[in-house]
Every structure is written in structure tokens, then in C-alpha cells.
Amino acid sequence: MLSSPLILHFPSSMPMTDEQFFDFCQENRDLRIERNQFGDISIMSPAGSETGNREFNIAVQLGVWSEQDGTGIGFSPSTGFKLSTGAERSPDASWIKLDRWNKLTPEQQKKFAPICPDFVIELRSASDNLQPLKDKMQEYMQEPGIQLGLLIDRKNRHVYIYRPGQIAECLENPDTVSCEPVLPGFVLKMEKIW
Numbered sequence: 001m002l003s004s005p006l007i008l009h010f011p012s013s014m015p016m017t018d019e020q021f022f023d024f025c026q027e028n029r030d031l032r033i034e035r036n037q038f039g040d041i042s043i044m045s046p047a048g049s050e051t052g053n054r055e056f057n058i059a060v061q062l063g064v065w066s067e068q069d070g071t072g073i074g075f076s077p078s079t080g081f082k083l084s085t086g087a088e089r090s091p092d093a094s095w096i097k098l099d100r101w102n103k104l105t106p107e108q109q110k111k112f113a114p115i116c117p118d119f120v121i122e123l124r125s126a127s128d129n130l131q132p133l134k135d136k137m138q139e140y141m142q143e144p145g146i147q148l149g150l151l152i153d154r155k156n157r158h159v160y161i162y163r164p165g166q167i168a169e170c171l172e173n174p175d176t177v178s179c180e181p182v183l184p185g186f187v188l189k190m191e192k193i194w
Contacts, residue, residue, distance in 0.1 A: 004127060004128075005042040005043060005044045006044075007041070007043075008043065009040050010041070015039055016035075018112070021035055021041075021112075022080075022111050025080065028043075030046060031043050031046070032044040032045070032046060032047075032077070032090060033090075034080070034088055035086075035088045037085035037139075039086075047077070047125060048125065050126075051123065051125040051126070054123055054154065054192070055077055055092050057193055058093045058121055058123065058188070059074070059076060059077075061186075062093050062095060062186070062188075065183065065185065065186040066095060068185075069183070069184070069185065069186075072095050072096055072118065073095070073096060074093065074094065074095045075091075075093070075095070075096070075117065076093070077090055077091065077093065079091075079094065080112035081094070081112060081113055081115060081116060081117065082112045082113065082115075083116050083143050084116070084143055085139070085142075089139070089140070091120035091121060091140075092121050093121040094117035094119060094120045094121070095183065096117045096119075096145075097118050100118065101115070115145060116140060116146050118146065118182065119146075119147060119148045119179065119182060120137075120146070120149045121150045121151075121152065122137060122149070122150070122151045122152070123152045123154070123193075124151070124152060124153045124154055124155060125154075126155065130153060133153075134151065137149050137162045137168070140162070141164050141165075147163070147164070148182040148183070149161075150162070150177060150179075150188070151168075154193070154194060157173040157194060158172055158173075159171045159174055159190070161177070174190055175189070175190055175191070176188060176189055176190060
């Protein structure tokens, strides 16, 4: 298991097309792979069992709320999205309003959809450095469509709340995190995430 991401740099004379990158990810399904706006590829091993359980608890809470709300759809950490910068990112949990999702063609929905979710969550695992995750959250906040992001730092028991055009807010050891008004009625319970 990789303790930190392996970064592959490609020369500008040899860029990987979107199709090639998608195929590369499909051939290496056991890895978590992302690509930044410069074409550099980050390869991460699958999440450890403890982190995987925390991701699952986040996904269950978001999924239950999403099914009850009915205005959007949720996505797992294995989902890739192509951002406007050209980066392909896979948040640990995400949600998109149905009206935005339905504007994509069926072909766009099958691959790494060219859309940034309305809501993203990133969960810091024990081996993650915090600053790259903060940088990733700032990248999301520059994207069209994003409305809210949570960065959960289990190590320090902090939750950073990101909103476009605003300074990130830090909650220390919260019991719950409200995602109002973006996700009406959704309150993330932290007990099973810490």
C-alpha cells in the first residue's frame, strides 16, 4: 500500500487524451487515480479498512438523505469528474442536482462526467498530508456549479467548510455538520466518522 500518492509526470509532447486516461483508469481499477490540470497523474492505493469504513458511513448518510430529498444524485469515491481546468478528480463523496446532471449526454454520464459536483466531501486518511487536500478543495471552489465542500480531518478532528468566494471555516470536533442551505435538511453526523 502506498503511504502517499505516486505522481507520474508526462512530457508536454506526450499528453494522454481523455479517452486514454479513462482506459488507463479502467485497466487499473484497484488503484485510485486522479489527474491534475497539468496532466500529472496521482496514483493512490485503495483506502485502508478504517478509512474505507468512514467513507462508507459518509456515503450512507448522504445516500439516505439524497433518496429522501430526490432533487439530486450521489456518487461514491470511485467516481471521476472532469473539471473545467482539465483535471480529473474523485471526491470521497459527492452530490449533483438532477437538473445539472440531466443536461449531460448519456455518453458524458458514462465516463468521467465533465461537471463539478454541487457538493463534495474529502476525507483525510492517516497517511494523507493536509495541505494537498486543502489545495484540492480550493480547486473545487473555483469550478462552475460547486456550492459546498467539506474536508474532514480525522487526525485533528477538524471539519473545514468551503464555499465559493469565501474563506474556509474550521469546526473543531463537531458532533454534526449542517449542509444547509445547499442540501436542505442534511446534517452529517460525525460519531461514526471520527
